[in-house]
Amino acid sequence: MSYLIRQMGHIALATPDPEGSAQDLAEISGPRIIARTSDLVTLSSNNRRHEVGYFKSSRKAALAIGLEAINAEAVGEVRRRAMDHGCKILSERSYFPNIEKALRFLTPEGPIFEVHTPVPRDQNARYVGHGVHPVRLEHVNVRVENAKAFGGLCEAVFGMRLSDRTTNDELQWLRAADGFHHTLAIGTGEAKLHHYGFDARCFEDLAKVADTLALKSRTMLWGPGRHGAGDNIFTYYADPNGCVVENSIEMERIDCDDVYAPRTWSLGPESRVRNLWGPLEGPEYRAAGIPFALEP
Numbered sequence: 001m002s003y004l005i006r007q008m009g010h011i012a013l014a015t016p017d018p019e020g021s022a023q024d025l026a027e028i029s030g031p032r033i034i035a036r037t038s039d040l041v042t043l044s045s046n047n048r049r050h051e052v053g054y055f056k057s058s059r060k061a062a063l064a065i066g067l068e069a070i071n072a073e074a075v076g077e078v079r080r081r082a083m084d085h086g087c088k089i090l091s092e093r094s095y096f097p098n099i100e101k102a103l104r105f106l107t108p109e110g111p112i113f114e115v116h117t118p119v120p121r122d123q124n125a126r127y128v129g130h131g132v133h134p135v136r137l138e139h140v141n142v143r144v145e146n147a148k149a150f151g152g153l154c155e156a157v158f159g160m161r162l163s164d165r166t167t168n169d170e171l172q173w174l175r176a177a178d179g180f181h182h183t184l185a186i187g188t189g190e191a192k193l194h195h196y197g198f199d200a201r202c203f204e205d206l207a208k209v210a211d212t213l214a215l216k217s218r219t220m221l222w223g224p225g226r227h228g229a230g231d232n233i234f235t236y237y238a239d240p241n242g243c244v245v246e247n248s249i250e251m252e253r254i255d256c257d258d259v260y261a262p263r264t265w266s267l268g269p270e271s272r273v274r275n276l277w278g279p280l281e282g283p284e285y286r287a288a289g290i291p292f293a294l295e296p
């Protein structure tokens, strides 16, 4: 099966406070605010017009996980496959402006995706301002009741490939055509967006994230540590809406699809799949995340 998704796209988040949410993300993780209207504040950490959008709403929720299709035809192919797999088409237009073609749909397990043609690359890659200025929005992590079924659906509909899994598919990591170990991570639980992750530049940047949190009288939820699956050095904190933000470095690259074989990790007490360095995540980390919503 060939890839229909090239890489992580944009994420659309609903919040009562788009401006405050955007300022918080900019001050800590470091993408800068690109544009604002009364209903939407967008941010980007590179030359893209947007990576994250906070939409004005009465609720705190995830509106869509964006995945960039390899081309416009791939959006149509995803549409055919999504319908074959019991997904409900919600819209043929993106939540965001400046997207040529998009498809938004609800999966049977609850997550909502937007598969879309590329976000315009017309901004300066470098910029002034606070925060650690990461490389890019890198991946998302969702929770669903039936992770095995959901992972299979994502492989079938998106043409994504399995990079790692746990014994009974409680956790799965799927990659897109760009070769990063995962664009989509799946865990087991009530359906929600658990976290969105930025690719930072160096370990010192992760310390700067922690220092900024401390200045705001907040702390990390988990980390630093190094994931077994993905090999990235991670840190996590909660955003003002209750979703988790990951800042990490050194995610594994799959250089050659033809020779890579997915690994299977146990989830037993000896397992290092989640942290090679030290302790597992706490209850606050597990409980965090925001539900998916059909509209702002």
Ligand SMILES: [Fe+2]
Binding pocket: 139, 140, 141, 185, 195, 197, 246
């Ligand atoms: Fe992650």
